[in-house]
Amino acid sequence: MSEPEVRGAAQREVRLKVTGLEVRLGRSGPDVVGDVSFAVPAGQVLGLVGESGSGKTTVALALLGHTRRGLRITAGQVLLDGTDLLALSPRDLRAARGARVSYVPQDPSSALNPTLRVGTQIREVLRVHPGAAGDAGDRVAEVMREAYLDPTPEMLRRYPHQLSGGQQQRITLAMAFACRPSLIVLDEPTTGLDVSTQRHVLDTVRSLCRSYGVAAVYVSHDLAVVSGLVSEVAVMYAGRVVEIGPVARLFGEPVHPYTRGLIGAVPSPERAEALAGIDGQQPRPGRRGAGCSFAARCDHATGDCTTEAPEPVTVAGRSVRCLRAREIQATHPERVPAVAGKPAAPAAPALSVRGVTASYGSTPVLSGVGLEVPPRACVAVVGESGSGKTTLARCVAGLHGNWTGEITFQGAPLARGARQRDKDVLRRVQYIFQNPYTSLNPRKTVGQIIDQQLKQFTGLSRRDRSARAAGVLEDVSLGQDLLSCYPDQLSGGERQRVAIARALVVQPELLICDEVTSSLDVSVQAIIVELLRRIQRERHLAMIFITHNLALVRSIAQSAVVLRRGAVAESGPVGQILEHPADPYTRRLMQDVPKLTRSETRFETHGPPSPRSA
C-alpha cells in the first residue's frame, strides 16, 4: 500500500470514515462530544478547529481509540480502510496504534523521553511493530530524511534537549510516519513554535501526507494555520461539529454564526480591521441544555434556537448545524475597518529607551536596544521567542534589574529595579503579565486584588477605594458580582480583564502589555485587544504592546519595533513595517505568518526546508 506506483490511484479513496462518534463522561454521564461524523480521503488533511473546551482533542484521541481518564467512547465508528478501530480487541488496537494510526502530540519537549537518544526513540517504534516497514536501520534514515532531518550518526545520538523545538517536532513526526501509517492525528503540533519553524513543520506535514497517501486529521485552534494546510475543515463547538466543508468556501463565506464569529476574531496582517470577539462562554458538558449550544452567544438566535436542537443541513456546499442556516447564509458578515491610528504628532516621547543591554547571568539577551514611545501612542514590540522582547519589557517595568543603558520616562531616568523606584513611578508604569492564570493570587478575591493595588499606591479611604474598584470593573466590562469571586472561578478572558483592571485602577501613564493574549482563545483575544485599544484611546495612555503575532500589530499599534536576537532589526510606523519591510528578517517573518485565506487561493507551497533551517 505504500508503493509509489499506487499512490496516485489511492489519492481520492476514502481512508478514514468517522460516523456518529460520541464520548461521554463515565458510562451514562453527559456527552463531551457527540454525533461527530466526517471522512478523509487518502493524501488529504482534515482540519479540526475550535476553541479550548470544544472537544477537538477528545475527538482526536478517540480516533486512536483512546480517551482521557473518566471519559468513555459510547457510540460511533472509526473506520480506517474499512476496519472499525473502536471494535478491535485491546491487543489488536495496540498493534494498530503506531503502525496504522499514529499521533503527533502538541508539545514535543514533553512527548520525547529526555533520557533516550532520538535515534533510539525512532527505532523503538519500528521495534514494537516489526514488519511494518522493512529493515529498521534503513527506515530510520529514510524517515528522518523525509522529515527533513539529517540522519547523521551524531544527530541520531543526540538527546531531545540538544535539539531545537522545530527539530524535536520533526523527530515526533518521523516517529509518527516511521511505520507508514494510514492515518495520522496531529494535535496542535506547531502551537509552541515560532512562525518560521511552524511554517517548516507545516510544509513537512503536507509533503509527508501527500507522498504517502496518508489521511491526516490536524487539530488546531489557529484558523490561519489550518487554512493553508488542509483541504476540508470541521469547526467544533461544545462537542458538536457545527460546520464542515471545503476550506476555501468555509473560510471564504462562513455560514454558521460561530464560524463567522471566529473568523471575525482572527487578526489580519494585511488589513486594518476592528476585531470582533464572541462574548460569553462555551457551555460545559452536561450544561448544554436543549436547543443550540451557541444560542446564548448568537446574534441570530430566535426562540426556536433555545428549544430545538439543530440537525446538520447542507447549505452552499458544506454541512451546517444551524436552524437558520439558509436565512443567515443570505446575509453577509461585515468587517469594520479599524479607525486608522494616526502616527502621533512629534512631541517629547513618554518613554525612551537608549542603548539598553541586558543579560541573564552571563547570557546576553539584549544588546543596545533603543525605542521611543510617543505620548498617547501604542508601540508594538514584535519578535520570535528568544528575541528579548519580554526582557525588554521587564527592564522597563523594573522586574529585571541587570541592564545597562538609559531608560527615561517623561524626562526622568528610571532606576534599574522596582525596589529602587519610588512609589509614584511604580504607579505610573503598569505591567500586564502574559499569563492571567498565574498573575492573580489564587487566594485572594478579585475585590481584594484590586483593593490591594489601591492601598499600595493611594491614600484613599475604604469607601473611595471600593468606588474606584467598582468603576474600573465597569471599564473592563466585568460585572460587580465578580468582586467576591476567586480567580479560579473565572475564565481566562475574565482573568485577563481583572489583570487589566488592576493596572488601570491606579491611573497609569504607561501600560506595558506582555503577550497578554497569547494564552487566550482567538475570540477572547479579539475582545481583549479591542478593550485595550479603546482604553488606550480613551485614557490617552502610552502603551507598549509585546507580541509574537505580527497580525495583531495592525489592530492596536501605530508603530512597531522588530527585535531579532536582542537587537532592533527594524522600526517605524506599522504600515511601513508590514507593507514594505526593509529588513530581510522582517520580510521573512511577514512571509511566514500564516494567513487566513478567504478566497480560493491557497498560499503557495514552498520547496522543502533545508534540513538544518529549524
Next chain:
Amino acid sequence: MTVNAPAVPPAAPPSRPLRGAGRRRSSVLLAAVRTPRGAIGLGMAAMVVLAAVIGPLVAPYAPDALVTLALGKPNGQFLLGGDYLGRDVLSRVLDGGWVLLVMAACATALGIAGGALAGVSAAYLRGVSDGIIMRAVDVILSFPQVVFALLLLSLLGPRLWLITIAVGVSHAPQVARVLRSATLDVSERDFVKAAELQGMRPIKVMAKEILPNLISPLMVEAGLRLTYSIVVIAGLAFLGFGQPPPAANWGTMIYENRIGLSVNPWAVIVPAALIALLTIGINTFTDAFARVVIGVDRRPEQAALIDDLGQELSK
C-alpha cells in the same frame, strides 16, 4: 465605546453560584472530614485526645496512690489492674496523656513556625540568605532527631520545656526543606512579581502573597510533624527523659511496666495502643487532607480539564 465592546457584562456561567465564595480553607478541612479516610482518622485521634483531656477529671483514683496489688490482674474495681508498684493502671492512663499532648502540640507549633520562616525566606530571598539558612538546616539535619534531643537533654538536664524546644528545633529543618521547595514554585508566579511592582516590602510579600498559597503543604506538614512529636516525646519518656516519677506518662508507663508484661500486660498494652491510635489517626487524617488538597490546589492546565469534566463526574 467601540462597536464590539460588550454592552453588557458577559453572562455568568451557570455553575458560578454553586462555587460560592464560602469554600476555601475551612471547607477543605470539612471536605477532608467527609471522606471515609478523614472521618476514621479524625475519629481515632479525637477519641485519644478526649481521653487525655477529660481523663484527669474522671480518673477513679489519684495517679500516684498505691491502691491495689503490684501488677494485680484486672478486676471489677481496678478495670486494668495494677502497675508494678500497685497503682491503678486506668487512673494512670487517664492522667498520663495530657502533658504529652500539650508538649507535642507546642513542639510541632515551634517546628512549623521556625521551619516556615526559614524555608520561605530562604526560597524567596535567594542568594546569600538562602545559602546561610540552608547550610544551617543541613547541619541540624545531620544529627538524628532523637540523638539531637538526647544531646541537648544530657547537657541541660531533663526539663519539660527543654524537651519541647529540642523536639521542635529538630523538626524545623525538615519543615524548612519542604516549604522551601514549595515557595520556590510559588514565588516564580507572576502575582508575586505583581506585588513587587507595587513596591511591597519582601517581608510583606512573603506574609501576604506567598504564605496563603502554602497553607496546604503547611497543614500536611503539621499533621506529619505532630505524629513525630508524639512518638519522639513518648520515646524520650520511655528512656527516662520526661516528667519525674511518680507522675504518670504513657511513655514512662511502658518503660516501668515492661518487667510485668507477662503478669499484667494491660499496663503496657493500653498506653502503647493509645499512642499508636493517636499517631495512626492523625496520619490518616493528614493523608485525607492531602488528597483533598490535590483536588483543590490544582494547576491551571489540570483545572481546565477538571472544570470541564470533573465537576460533572463528581455529581
